[in-house]
Amino acid sequence: MMRLKHWQDAVTAVLGAWLVLSPWAMGYVGDASATGNAIVIGLLLTAAALGAIFVPRAWEEWTEGALGLWLIVSPWALGFAGLKEARGVAVVTGIVVLALALWTLFTDKDYSAWWRKRTAQ
Numbered sequence: 354m355m356r357l358k359h360w361q362d363a364v365t366a367v368l369g370a371w372l373v374l375s376p377w378a379m380g381y382v383g384d385a386s387a388t389g390n391a392i393v394i395g396l397l398l399t400a401a402a403l404g405a406i407f408v409p410r411a412w413e414e415w416t417e418g419a420l421g422l423w424l425i426v427s428p429w430a431l432g433f434a435g436l437k438e439a440r441g442v443a444v445v446t447g448i449v450v451l452a453l454a455l456w457t458l459f460t461d462k463d464y465s466a467w468w469r470k471r472t473a474q
Contacts, residue, residue, distance in 0.1 A: 359461065361453040362405040365417055368446055369398030372424075375446075379438040386431040387439035394420055394427075398450065414454045421451030 372395030376382040398420050405413035424447025428434040 359405065359457045361457045362402045362413075362417075365450055365453055366399050366402035366406065368450055369395045369400075369402055371395070372398060372442070372446055375442045376439075379442055381433075381436050381439040381442075384433055384436055384439060387428075387433040387436055387443075390427050390431055390433075391439070391442065394424060414458045418451050418454035418458070421447045421449075421454060423447070424450065 371378075372391045375391050375395075376384075376388040381387050398417060401413050401416045401420065404410075405417070424443045427447075428436075428440040428443050433439050
């Protein structure tokens with residue numbers, strides 16, 4: 354039986370699925386940019402998280418972190434900041450995803466070894 358290396362990846366996969374469903378659940382499906390962003394980023398997050406679950410590598414955590422950062426700025430970059438529900442879903446989900454990715458990167462001894470070597474000098 355496979356052992357889960359980071360519980361954060363399972364949570365991120367659920368958050369990715371939430372993003373895909375959020376336009377319908379939160380009622381902003383009528384806005385193409387907010388809906389498209391949620392679906393595309395949700396699918397990418399789910400894929401990266403599943404990849405990290407089955408074949409853990411640091412690049413998947415960095416990808417999740419970058420996607421989380423994009424989610425935080427996307428309402429303003431894509432022009433849907435005026436939609437309270439869409440903005441809230443993107444920003445809150447982005448903050449959680451970014452925090453989980455950074456948590457994993459800096460607490461996993463295999464992933465953070467490069468950082469410890471740089472700061473030890």
